Amino acid sequence: MDRLVVSTDVYADPETVYEFLLEFPRYERYSEYLDSVERTGGDGGAGSRYAMRFSWWKLTYTAHSEVTDVDPPYRIDWRVVKDIDAHGAWQIDPLDSLPADAPADAESGCEVRFEVQFDAESADASAVSLPAMVSFGWVLDKVTPLVREEAERVVKRAVRDLEGRDRPVRLDVDTNSAEL
Template sequence: MDELVVRTEVYADPETVYEFLLDFQGYAHYSEYLREVRMLAGDGGPGTRYALTFAWWKLTYTARSKVTGVEPPERIDWEITKDIDAGGCWRVTPLGGDGASETTGDADETGESDEPRCEVALEVEFDPGSASPNALDLPRLVSFDWVLKKAIPLIRSEAERVVERAVRDLEGSTRDVELDVYVDSDRI
């Protein structure tokens, strides 16, 4: 399995971040290649199913995903349910030594700050070798291996873009977002 983790700090409380990330349908606003996310069944919790329509180059593909678990306000697990072995999670971790959200920003008389913050991480695991060549209607003279070779490196930039844009909307402003990226793959 190839693994990618993109994490950063968000100036918002964990509950707000968690609720924001539960809105899978909003993800289409953050990705260059994700055109639409439709809820097929469920209420956002475990068992909820989505259709994610991607478009890249001359190809359009609709993936099916399912929420496999939630631990409010810390974790949302998901998996792709057809054509490839892939899944992952969103993790929301309060920052601070006592387990509570650490705050930052303008300090009051006690030196405490009033702006909560937490770490958010998008974790993705996938097995490119499990991808089904029958999943795409390819143009003539285009091989499935060529498509994989071109598309897999895009996963990292897309994950980074999604996290950066989500932070922008969560915080309500644009700033340089410092990303910590971990990759366990020679393909991405």
């Protein structure tokens, strides 16, 4: 199982960050490959389901995910419910003190971590309609490294919206895979 964790400091209180991250339909604004997000069930909390339409190259795919657990304002767990074994979480931990490089007007902060675990080999090849002469293995080889780029892009753009300003965002990236 491949694992990727992207974390950074956000200068907002945990409750604000949690409510912001719980609003999954907003994510389409942060991703280059996510065209739309539609809630297909639930109220946004545990048990809520989403259809997320991705497109890359000549391919489109709708991932179906579910919020599996929430611990307001500290954690949102999710999983993909068909076509691939994947799950993850947003973790929000209050900072004991603000770092020296925090913006001068920052009153509070938290460390935010996005974690995803997935088994690329579990992907259902029949879930994607491929052009002639294109193998599913080739697609997996090309898409897997994009997971890291997308996670970094989403976190940076979410920080900008949460804080209401552009600033250099330091990301800590941890993975157990040479392909990410």
